[in-house]
Amino acid sequence: MHRFVYVSTATQELSAQQIADIAGACHRNNRRAGLTGLLVVHQGKFMHILEGSEKAIRRQAEKIQNDRRHRDFRVIEAAPIEMRAFNSFTFVHETPKALPLLGNENTAELRALMPINSPLRGNDLRVRHMVRDFLASFKQLLGAAA
Numbered sequence: 001m002h003r004f005v006y007v008s009t010a011t012q013e014l015s016a017q018q019i020a021d022i023a024g025a026c027h028r029n030n031r032r033a034g035l036t037g038l039l040v041v042h043q044g045k046f047m048h049i050l051e052g053s054e055k056a057i058r059r060q061a062e063k064i065q066n067d068r069r070h071r072d073f074r075v076i077e078a079a080p081i082e083m084r085a086f087n088s089f090t091f092v093h094e095t096p097k098a099l100p101l102l103g104n105e106n107t108a109e110l111r112a113l114m115p116i117n118s119p120l121r122g123n124d125l126r127v128r129h130m131v132r133d134f135l136a137s138f139k140q141l142l143g144a145a146a
């Protein structure tokens, strides 16, 4: 079992359709590949946590890193793990309801991730700290992510 965590930046301002397309790809592929985790999209920044077999992660990470919709990858963790921190894959956005999603994607609102004790942050302390640090990088979220 492996975990891969990175942050990146959207190449251009993403339309609601582009964001929905990314969520759709996650939904389409991750469950089938046995990948769990979180993708947070906020103000042109991504934080992505993927957990699963090393092979599945390597295959997906290669595709994702070649995706022209984002750049400036900063890998935060790429390492073997004992246990998953998540039992499904969730796409997090400020207003998922405003996106042209197909409707069966597993989504959550960003504000549900804000409470320090949010179960959406996963059940591993290191991972929870990564989510906290990402949220803290947005000035206007600072108070909520403390």
Ligand SMILES: Cc1cc2nc3c(=O)[nH]c(=O)nc-3n(C[C@H](O)[C@H](O)[C@H](O)COP(=O)(O)O)c2cc1C
Binding pocket: 008, 022, 025, 026, 028, 029, 030, 039, 046, 048, 060, 063, 064, 065, 067, 069, 070
């Ligand atoms: C920030 C970001 C995160 C992405 N995360 C995933 C992901 O977790 N799973 C996935 O299948 N595709 C993800 N994608 C999309 C892939 O880069 C790629 O477009 C997609 O997997 C192609 O899927 P398809 O072969 O089913 O068309 C992501 C793209 C971006 C820009």
